[in-house]
Amino acid sequence: MNDTVLGPGTQLRFAKRTWTVVMLEGPCVKLIDADNSVATVLANFLFADPDFEVVGAPQRGVPPFGLLEELPEQVRERAYAWERHVREVETGCPVPGQDQVPRAEFDPAMRTMAEREEAKAAELTAAGQPASAVTVRRMRARYREQGLWGLVDGRAARRRSPVGRADERVVAAIEQALDAQRERSTGTLSRLRRAVGWILEDTHGAGAVKVPPASTFNRLVHALADRQGLLGTAAQRRRHSSRPAPPFTPTVALRPGELVMLDSTPLDVMVVLADGVVGKAELTIALDVATRSICATVLRPMGTGSVDAAILLAQMVTPMRMRPGWEDALAMSRSTIPYGRLVSLDARLEGAAARPVISPETVVVDQGRVFVSASFVAACDSLGVSVQPAPPANGPAKGHVERMFLTIGDRFSQYVAGYTGSDVTQRGSHVEDEACWTLPQIQDLLDEWLIADWQHRPHASLRHPLAPKLAVSPNEMWAALVGVTGYVPVLLSEEDYVELMPVKRLGINDYGIRFGYRTYDHEVLNPHRGRRSTAPDGMWEVHHNPYDPQQIWVRLPAGWEEVPWIHKERVSLPFTDFTWRHIRATVERRGDRDEHEQQLAQALDRLLRRAGNGEGTRRERTVAARASAAASLARPAPNQQEPPDPLTAPTLSYGLVGAFTPASLDAPDDEEFEDGWDEDEDPLGPSDDAGDDPAGDGQPSGRAAVPRPSRIYDARQEATQW
Structure with a gap:
C-alpha cells in the first residue's frame, strides 16, 4: 500500500477542472490544463480545496469502525486474523511497529511475493482454513482498496431487507393497499389481504401472482407498516398522519407576554346549561410560555366564537378579583408576587387574586376559524398584539397549551361531578345523571383551582434565572422576571371593550x-x-x-x-x-x-x-x-x-x-x-x-x-x- 505521490505528470482535479502537474517549486505547484491554461498554486491551498483529488489514485478512508462493531464477534475476529496474514505476506511482520524477525518463508528479502502468497495459502490450509494463493492475492487487493472493511465476510455485512426475499410484486401491492386505507375506517388484516389479492389480479392477471399465506402475509404487513402510521385504528392513523415531520425546535420565551398560546378544547365534564338541560362546554385558555401562567380562561357552551377569544385578551390585562368564599391565601397580597411594588403602579391590584397580569406581545393560535377571523385579528391589532398562526396540523408548534389541557383533565376535570373522560371509550354509564354544576359554577371552580394549585405548583421546566437547579412555580417565575422586564398596567375603557367585539x-x-x-x-x-x-x-x-x-x-x-x-x-x-x-x-x-x-x-x-x-x-x-x-x-x-x-x-x-x-x-x-x-x-x-x-x-x-x-x-x- 503506497501513498499517492504528487509529481510531474500527475493528473489531478482542482477548482472543478482537470490539471497536469508540470513542476514542483518549493511550496508551489505549477499546473496546466487541457486548454493550455497555466496556474501556480500553493500546495497547502491545493490540498485544502474540497474538489482536490488525484486522478487514478486509490480511494482510501477511515475504516467504518461503527459498522464493524455491529458485526458478530466471530466475523470481526476473522477479519482481524486476515489483516495479520496480509500484513505478514506484504511486510514479513503480522503486527507493524514491533521489532520482529520475519519468518524465512515470509521474508521479503528472501522470497518473492508469489512465493510468500503460496506459503501463506499452505499455512492456512494446514491450520484447517483451506485457501489458495489466489485467495490470498484477492484479500491483499481488497485490503489495499478498502482497508480492514475489505476483509469482512460480505455475507455477514449485507444489510437485510425488512421483507426478506418476498416477491417484489406482492410488496408493491401491500404498500398500495396500505396507502389506500389511510383515510378508511378501521378494518382487519383479512380485509387488507383481500384488497392485496384484488390489486395483484388487476395488475398482473388472475392467478399470475399468489397472495402469501395468512401468517406470512401478516408478518410482511407488520414489517412494512409498523411505526409508519399505516396500521391501527382510524384515530391512531389520523394522529400519526397529523404529526409534522421532525426535528422539532423548542419554543423559548424569556419575558412574560413575549409568547402567549391560545387554544380551545371541549371540557371533559358534563354541565347543566339551564333548566335541567345537560351538555358539554368548551374551554378556551391563554398560556404564557415564559412563566407557564394561565393568563385567562373562558368557558362557553360548545361553539366558541371570536368574541370569546377577544374577551380572553381583555381578561389577560385585567386583574382577577377575589371571589366571595375564596381563602385569603389565594390573594395576590399573600403570594410570592411582589405585591407591594406592583400595587403602587396599578391600584386595580388591590384585592386581586394571585394570578399574574400579563400583556401579550405575540399570541400563537391554530388555524381555527375563531382565531384567524378578521374580528379577532382586529381585536389583537387594537391592543398592539401580534398574531402568529401555527402551521396546520402541527401540535408541537403549540405543545405547551396542548399539554396544559391534559393537565386540566388529570388534575381538575376528573375530580368534578359529571366527568366524561377524554373520549367515549373512557366514559362511564349515566354520566348525565352525575352532572350537577352549572357553567358559571364550573368556571368559578376552574378559576379557583388554577390559582390555588397550578399557579403555586413548581414546574419542572421552569428554572429560576439565578438558580438553574431550582424548579419554581408560575407565580414565582413571574415574580423573578417582572423585576427585570417591568410592569406597565393596561387600562381598558368602555370604548376598548367595544373595540374587542366582532x-x-x-x-x-x-x-x-x-x-x-x-x-x-x-x-x-x-x-x-x-x-x-x-x-x-x-x-x-x-x-x-x-x-x-x-x-x-x-x-x-x-x-x-x-x-x-x-x-x-x-x-x-x-x-x-x-x-x-x-x-x-x-x-x-x-x-x-x-x-x-x-x-x-x-x-x-x-x-x-x-x-x-x-x-x-x-x-x-x-x-x-x-x-x-x-x-x-x-x-x-x-x-x-x-x-x-x-x-x-x-x-x-x-x-x-x-x-x-x-x-x-x-x-x-x-x-x-x-x-x-x-x-x-x-x-x-x-x-x-x-x-x-x-x-x-x-x-x-x-x-x-x-x-x-x-x-x-x-x-x-x-x-x-x-
Whole structure:
C-alpha cells in the first residue's frame, strides 16, 4: 500500500477542472490544463480545496469502525486474523511497529511475493482454513482498496431487507393497499389481504401472482407498516398522519407576554346549561410560555366564537378579583408576587387574586376559524398584539397549551361531578345523571383551582434565572422576571371593550341598519341615513356581540353609539345569535321582510318561554339553555355572593329567567335529541294569545310579565368594574 505521490505528470482535479502537474517549486505547484491554461498554486491551498483529488489514485478512508462493531464477534475476529496474514505476506511482520524477525518463508528479502502468497495459502490450509494463493492475492487487493472493511465476510455485512426475499410484486401491492386505507375506517388484516389479492389480479392477471399465506402475509404487513402510521385504528392513523415531520425546535420565551398560546378544547365534564338541560362546554385558555401562567380562561357552551377569544385578551390585562368564599391565601397580597411594588403602579391590584397580569406581545393560535377571523385579528391589532398562526396540523408548534389541557383533565376535570373522560371509550354509564354544576359554577371552580394549585405548583421546566437547579412555580417565575422586564398596567375603557367585539361593515339606510334578519334603529342615526362614511368602501363600522344581539355599536363621527334592535321588547328572555339562527331555519317566510322579522321575534319569544317552563322538545330546550348559559357566564345576578350548593339549594338562579332543581335533570328516556323540529308541530307554537298585546307593553296577554335580566354583556359595566 503506497501513498499517492504528487509529481510531474500527475493528473489531478482542482477548482472543478482537470490539471497536469508540470513542476514542483518549493511550496508551489505549477499546473496546466487541457486548454493550455497555466496556474501556480500553493500546495497547502491545493490540498485544502474540497474538489482536490488525484486522478487514478486509490480511494482510501477511515475504516467504518461503527459498522464493524455491529458485526458478530466471530466475523470481526476473522477479519482481524486476515489483516495479520496480509500484513505478514506484504511486510514479513503480522503486527507493524514491533521489532520482529520475519519468518524465512515470509521474508521479503528472501522470497518473492508469489512465493510468500503460496506459503501463506499452505499455512492456512494446514491450520484447517483451506485457501489458495489466489485467495490470498484477492484479500491483499481488497485490503489495499478498502482497508480492514475489505476483509469482512460480505455475507455477514449485507444489510437485510425488512421483507426478506418476498416477491417484489406482492410488496408493491401491500404498500398500495396500505396507502389506500389511510383515510378508511378501521378494518382487519383479512380485509387488507383481500384488497392485496384484488390489486395483484388487476395488475398482473388472475392467478399470475399468489397472495402469501395468512401468517406470512401478516408478518410482511407488520414489517412494512409498523411505526409508519399505516396500521391501527382510524384515530391512531389520523394522529400519526397529523404529526409534522421532525426535528422539532423548542419554543423559548424569556419575558412574560413575549409568547402567549391560545387554544380551545371541549371540557371533559358534563354541565347543566339551564333548566335541567345537560351538555358539554368548551374551554378556551391563554398560556404564557415564559412563566407557564394561565393568563385567562373562558368557558362557553360548545361553539366558541371570536368574541370569546377577544374577551380572553381583555381578561389577560385585567386583574382577577377575589371571589366571595375564596381563602385569603389565594390573594395576590399573600403570594410570592411582589405585591407591594406592583400595587403602587396599578391600584386595580388591590384585592386581586394571585394570578399574574400579563400583556401579550405575540399570541400563537391554530388555524381555527375563531382565531384567524378578521374580528379577532382586529381585536389583537387594537391592543398592539401580534398574531402568529401555527402551521396546520402541527401540535408541537403549540405543545405547551396542548399539554396544559391534559393537565386540566388529570388534575381538575376528573375530580368534578359529571366527568366524561377524554373520549367515549373512557366514559362511564349515566354520566348525565352525575352532572350537577352549572357553567358559571364550573368556571368559578376552574378559576379557583388554577390559582390555588397550578399557579403555586413548581414546574419542572421552569428554572429560576439565578438558580438553574431550582424548579419554581408560575407565580414565582413571574415574580423573578417582572423585576427585570417591568410592569406597565393596561387600562381598558368602555370604548376598548367595544373595540374587542366582532366587526361588520354595513350601510345606514332609511330603516336603520339590518343584518342577520334583524333591524337596528335609533334617532342617533338620523343625520347619517343614506350617507356614505369616510371609509373607502363607504360603509360604517358596526360592532356586535353574538351573545347579546339585542343591540349593536356604530362608530359615528362623534364616537360610539349604541343602537337597539327594533323588536327588543318583544323578546323578554336572553338569547344568542345561535338561538336566532335556529329560529330563522325553522320559521317559513310568509310576508315581506318586516313582517318576517316580526314573526321571527314572536317565534323566538315563544320558544324561550316554552323552554323556560320545561315544555317543548328537547332540541328547543337545548337551544334556549345555550343562550341562558352564555348569559349566566357573562352577567351573574347582581346579588350573587357565591355559587350555591346544587345538592342542598332548592333552586339556583344566575340572573336567568327560570330555575332548575336537581330533580329536573332527569329527561324522559324515550325522547331523542332532534336535529330539527317535529313535523307535526307548528314552529310558531300555539296560536292562542299569539301576537295579542292589548296593553302595548310587549308582553302577550294571558301571561305574566317576566322581569328582563341584566344585559349579557355591558361594556360600560365591564369598564367600571375596577
